[in-house]
Amino acid sequence: MKIEGTHELRAARERVWQSLVDPSVLQRCIPGCERLEQTGENSYSTILRAGVGSIKGVFQGNVRLEDLRPPAHYRLVVDGKGQPGFLKGAGELELEEMGEGLTVIKYAGDVQVGGTIASVGQRMIQGAAKMMASQFFTALEAEAQTQAGEPPPQHGFFRTALRWLSGLLRRIMRGSK
Amino acid sequence: MAQKYVGQRVKRTEDPRLIKGLGHYVDDIRLPDTLHVSFLRSMYAHARISGVDVSEALKAPGVVAVYTGRDAAEKIGPVPCAAALPDLKVPDHRVLATDRVYFVGHPIAAVVATDRYAARDAVDLITVDYEELPVVVDAEAAALEGSPVIHEHFGDNIAYRLTAGEGDIEAALASADRRLKQRIINQRLAPVAMEPRGVLARYLPGEEELTVWSSTQIPHLLRTQLALMIGMPENKLRVITPEVGGGFGSKLNVYAEEALLGWIAMQLGRPVKWIETRRENMQATIHGRGQVGEIKIGCREDGTLTGLRYNVVADLGAYHQLLTPAIPTLTGLMLSGCYKIPAIQINVTGVFTNKVATDAYRGAGRPEATYVVERALDLVAAELGLDVVEVRRRNFPKPDEFPFKTATGLFYDTGDYEAALDKALANSDYTKLREEQKRAREEGRLVGIGVSTYVEICALGPSQAMPAGGWESATVRIEPTGKVTILTGASPHGQGQETSFAQIAADELGVRIGDVTVIHGDTAIVQYGIGTFGSRATAVGGTAVYIAIERLKEKAHKIAAHILGADASSLAFSEGRYSLTGAQVAAGAEVPEPVVPVAQAPAAALPEPQTEGKRSLTLQDIALAAHLAKELPPDMEPGLSATYFFEPKNFTFPFGTHIAVVEIERDTGEIKFQRYVAVDDCGRVINPMLVDGQIHGGIVQALGQALYEEVVYDEQGQLVTGTLMDYAVPRAKMIPWLELDRTETPTPVNPLGVKGVGEAGTIGATPAIVAAVVDALAPFGVRHLDMPIKPETVWRIVSQQTSGGGR
Numbered sequence: 008m009k010i011e012g013t014h015e016l017r018a019a020r021e022r023v024w025q026s027l028v029d030p031s032v033l034q035r036c037i038p039g040c041e042r043l044e045q046t047g048e049n050s051y052s053t054i055l056r057a058g059v060g061s062i063k064g065v066f067q068g069n070v071r072l073e074d075l076r077p078p079a080h081y082r083l084v085v086d087g088k089g090q091p092g093f094l095k096g097a098g099e100l101e102l103e104e105m106g107e108g109l110t111v112i113k114y115a116g117d118v119q120v121g122g123t124i125a126s127v128g129q130r131m132i133q134g135a136a137k138m139m140a141s142q143f144f145t146a147l148e149a150e151a152q153t154q155a156g157e158p159p160p161q162h163g164f165f166r167t168a169l170r171w172l173s174g175l176l177r178r179i180m181r182g183s184k
Numbered sequence: 185m186a187q188k189y190v191g192q193r194v195k196r197t198e199d200p201r202l203i204k205g206l207g208h209y210v211d212d213i214r215l216p217d218t219l220h221v222s223f224l225r226s227m228y229a230h231a232r233i234s235g236v237d238v239s240e241a242l243k244a245p246g247v248v249a250v251y252t253g254r255d256a257a258e259k260i261g262p263v264p265c266a267a268a269l270p271d272l273k274v275p276d277h278r279v280l281a282t283d284r285v286y287f288v289g290h291p292i293a294a295v296v297a298t299d300r301y302a303a304r305d306a307v308d309l310i311t312v313d314y315e316e317l318p319v320v321v322d323a324e325a326a327a328l329e330g331s332p333v334i335h336e337h338f339g340d341n342i343a344y345r346l347t348a349g350e351g352d353i354e355a356a357l358a359s360a361d362r363r364l365k366q367r368i369i370n371q372r373l374a375p376v377a378m379e380p381r382g383v384l385a386r387y388l389p390g391e392e393e394l395t396v397w398s399s400t401q402i403p404h405l406l407r408t409q410l411a412l413m414i415g416m417p418e419n420k421l422r423v424i425t426p427e428v429g430g431g432f433g434s435k436l437n438v439y440a441e442e443a444l445l446g447w448i449a450m451q452l453g454r455p456v457k458w459i460e461t462r463r464e465n466m467q468a469t470i471h472g473r474g475q476v477g478e479i480k481i482g483c484r485e486d487g488t489l490t491g492l493r494y495n496v497v498a499d500l501g502a503y504h505q506l507l508t509p510a511i512p513t514l515t516g517l518m519l520s521g522c523y524k525i526p527a528i529q530i531n532v533t534g535v536f537t538n539k540v541a542t543d544a545y546r547g548a549g550r551p552e553a554t555y556v557v558e559r560a561l562d563l564v565a566a567e568l569g570l571d572v573v574e575v576r577r578r579n580f581p582k583p584d585e586f587p588f589k590t591a592t593g594l595f596y597d598t599g600d601y602e603a604a605l606d607k608a609l610a611n612s613d614y615t616k617l618r619e620e621q622k623r624a625r626e627e628g629r630l631v632g633i634g635v636s637t638y639v640e641i642c643a644l645g646p647s648q649a650m651p652a653g654g655w656e657s658a659t660v661r662i663e664p665t666g667k668v669t670i671l672t673g674a675s676p677h678g679q680g681q682e683t684s685f686a687q688i689a690a691d692e693l694g695v696r697i698g699d700v701t702v703i704h705g706d707t708a709i710v711q712y713g714i715g716t717f718g719s720r721a722t723a724v725g726g727t728a729v730y731i732a733i734e735r736l737k738e739k740a741h742k743i744a745a746h747i748l749g750a751d752a753s754s755l756a757f758s759e760g761r762y763s764l765t766g767a768q769v770a771a772g773a774e775v776p777e778p779v780v781p782v783a784q785a786p787a788a789a790l791p792e793p794q795t796e797g798k799r800s801l802t803l804q805d806i807a808l809a810a811h812l813a814k815e816l817p818p819d820m821e822p823g824l825s826a827t828y829f830f831e832p833k834n835f836t837f838p839f840g841t842h843i844a845v846v847e848i849e850r851d852t853g854e855i856k857f858q859r860y861v862a863v864d865d866c867g868r869v870i871n872p873m874l875v876d877g878q879i880h881g882g883i884v885q886a887l888g889q890a891l892y893e894e895v896v897y898d899e900q901g902q903l904v905t906g907t908l909m910d911y912a913v914p915r916a917k918m919i920p921w922l923e924l925d926r927t928e929t930p931t932p933v934n935p936l937g938v939k940g941v942g943e944a945g946t947i948g949a950t951p952a953i954v955a956a957v958v959d960a961l962a963p964f965g966v967r968h969l970d971m972p973i974k975p976e977t978v979w980r981i982v983s984q985q986t987s988g989g990g991r
Contacts, residue, residue: 121902123227126903130910
């Protein structure tokens with residue numbers, strides 16, 4: 008199953024990149040991520056609480072970053088297993104500087120799911136993945152906007168939703184000009 | 185015999201209890217101390233299992249035991265396949281997976297706990313080490329060299345190859361004026377019985393008796409197979425089939441869970457229950473259809489067929505269930521349809537795939553055949569510019585050609601295909617429909633008319649042609665109080681035989697229908713039987729009831745003659761009473777008949793038969809006399825019951841015509857029914873309401889195949905259509921008003937003249953509906969569309985051609 012999209016972040020590309028390779032930032036930003044521990048160079052083990060609709064559960068898995076070309080590109084390889092099934096996939100992230108303090112992330116990946124999430128949730132997975140990506144990048148934007156020395160931002164669901172909404176409003180305002 | 189009940193729309197005696205919620209399905213049977221079972225099922229379509237860790241699950245609250253393949257596989261015999269085909273490869277199908285899993289939903293472990301929820305939660309605590317293996321999903325690709333092999337020791341995925349048919353097919357195709365070919369797909373379908381499967385098992389160690397309640401269509405065959413699988417004496421095993429909420433062939437099987445539950449009950453000494461969830465039902469209950477093939481048709485310029493060849497790959501799934509490999513052979517038998525086709529050949533390649541097994545689903549191989557033949561006739565009509573009705577007429581055998589032998593080796597006993605066709609044409613006003621269609625097309629509307637004329641094999645069947653016997657049994661008893669008890673070996677599960685068999689008995693015995701009780705589905709009560717499937721229950725099981733009654737009446741007649749002191753030939757039976765006829769009546773007329781109502785007899789004792797001075801006796805009198813046994817003819821055995829096992833000499837061949845009229849919404853591709861007209865001939869009709877109900881249900885399931893339903897596995901073998909949100913069974917609003925009618929050509933195969941009707945709708949309707957949509961799109965050059973025909977497909981055709989045509 009193909010998952011792709013773009014997301015606009017009001018932060019400098021360098022800052023976004025640093026956030027994207029910082030396990031503690033990733034752990035805070037990935038929705039439902041309960042643990043992200045480095046197991047080797049650019050590889051991590053993770054525990055993720057995620058689901059689609061009524062099919063929820065805990066996934067244990069591995070995340071690997073490959074083909075790192077800072078600050079423009081990396082490839083993300085994920086595989087995880089849990090009660091609701093399994094998922095594995097790989098995707099490319101491209102960071103483009105779109106002017107002062109504005110970065111566009113393009114992502115494109117191929118994901119396989121199995122088990123209950125495949126038989127129940129497959130038709131909803133793309134929607135759910137988009138939503139998770141949106142949550143993730145919105146949180147990441149807040150992280151990247153944080154100046155050095157400041158405490159990391161809070162990310163709960165409502166905060167992220169508010170940030171996402173204000174970002175959306177900004178884009179609409181800009182589009183209507 | 186006066187026909188007071190037979191032929192009448194008698195309301196189902198089953199319904200009041202079902203409507204009021206008083207019926208008992210497996211899950212309604214509650215035994216004290218029952219434990220509940222939940223299964224861990226594979227989430228991979230093909231994988232090696234290197235380890236199963238159940239230690240956490242065993243610690244979970246409420247969990248009593250956990251069984252894995254290693255615990256059970258050696259103790260329980262393989263899941264049986266009854267289909268015997270030459271050189272058939274039969275994989276060793278254990279009740280739980282041991283070192284490999286072969287499809288998503290393949291059971292790996294069974295958790296037993298004090299309640300259903302604890303069992304289900306503990307399933308999540310089991311860890312399985314899977315090592316993924318290459319997956320075989322596409323049936324055609326499975327047959328190719330170089331495909332990953334599912335059962336490695338077989339060397340390839342081909343379970344069997346079979347060629348059948350008569351006539352010189354090469355010559356027939358070569359000498360034809362025209363040759364056509366078409367790829368034909370019968371997609372996988374899920375039977376989706378409203379009640380999923382369910383099993384309750386109880387072992388009584390003192391009596392050494394195992395009772396298995398199961399939602400099945402075949403209690404006796406199941407008992408035999410379970411006895412073999414579990415290794416216990418068959419006479420210590422009892423199978424009870426309570427109410428069954430639909431089967432459609434999916435419960436014409438012996439499943440791993442049935443044997444496993446029985447075995448677990450024996451291990452734990454407590455009752456165990458498993459009720460299948462809908463998700464499990466979609467994954468692990470058999471699917472139907474699953475044929476991908478190509479037809480080659482040879483025809484003359486006048487539209488008559490010279491030959492038909494069907495090369496087909498049958499998607500069997502990973503294992504054989506009870507009849508899996510046999511289903512495509514039924515397709516082969518039925519390939520002549522209701523036409524004279526001099527040469528027919530079917531080449532079946534049955535392949536293993538990483539999916540749940542296919543098996544019998546309403547029609548079981550015959551809807552596939554009818555679809556093939558009816559599409560062929562429509563393609564010929566389109567090729568030659570002939571009306572679809574005319575092409576059919578030209579290929580029909582005439583009524584005086586019966587019994588008619590087909591190139592598939594069958595003898596059609598009776599049939600009058602033109603009569604059913606003509607009636608359907610009249611009922612639908614076909615000529616006018618075509619005129620209206622012409623006008624509609626001129627207005628730019630897309631209206632289509634589809635016609636299907638079908639024949640089917642029913643009343644399965646002669647034992648020679650069946651894997652496990654094709655007869656059916658009945659016992660008829662008249663109890664001392666005159667009540668009539670029927671035990672039928674057919675195990676009806678929604679068809680209404682409690683009503684229709686009672687109708688037969690009430691008429692033949694001259695009693696009220698309320699005095700007849702029909703008992704079925706308990707192997708400890710009912711003599712061995714075969715079951716309900718293949719449109720057989722009334723034609724074979726009903727005939728057994730009828731003949732058992734005749735036998736019983738022979739005995740009653742002798743008793744009556746003895747008691748009345750008359751010669752048997754001077755007695756006649758009418759309205760439930762044996763009476764003296766002719767001179768003896770005249771002589772006896774002077775004796776007043778004593779009337780002693782049963783109610784006046786002492787309550788504590790059986791009433792004495794009041795036979796003194798009578799010139800007639802009721803069956804009730806005779807039944808009492810037979811049980812008291814004081815006034816029987818010398819050497820006659822007491823009691824009044826008869827058992828008969830009826831062996832049919834042939835199948836029966838019901839037929840009919842279905843006509844569908846649809847209109848397509850150009851903007852959305854939506855298919856809307858304008859009319860649906862069906863004329864079916866199922867021989868003599870016992871209860872028209874039950875026949876209508878069967879036709880209704882059949883058409884609805886056919887409509888599902890034609891327009892909505894499709895089991896989809898993704899390229900990794902994951903079941904995408906795993907719920908009723910994703911698998912589209914037709915909803916009430918999708919079903920048109922069905923205009924039903926009948927012709928009645930009784931069959932000589934059984935004395936009732938009954939042919940069977942359970943599957944007619946699914947067989948006749950699918951091609952009619954597809955033909956209607958294809959006909960609506962004929963202006964776009966469409967001659968064939970694959971099922972399910974979705975609005976998207978239709979919309980693409982309409983919108984592409986419309987924009988391309990510069991509209």
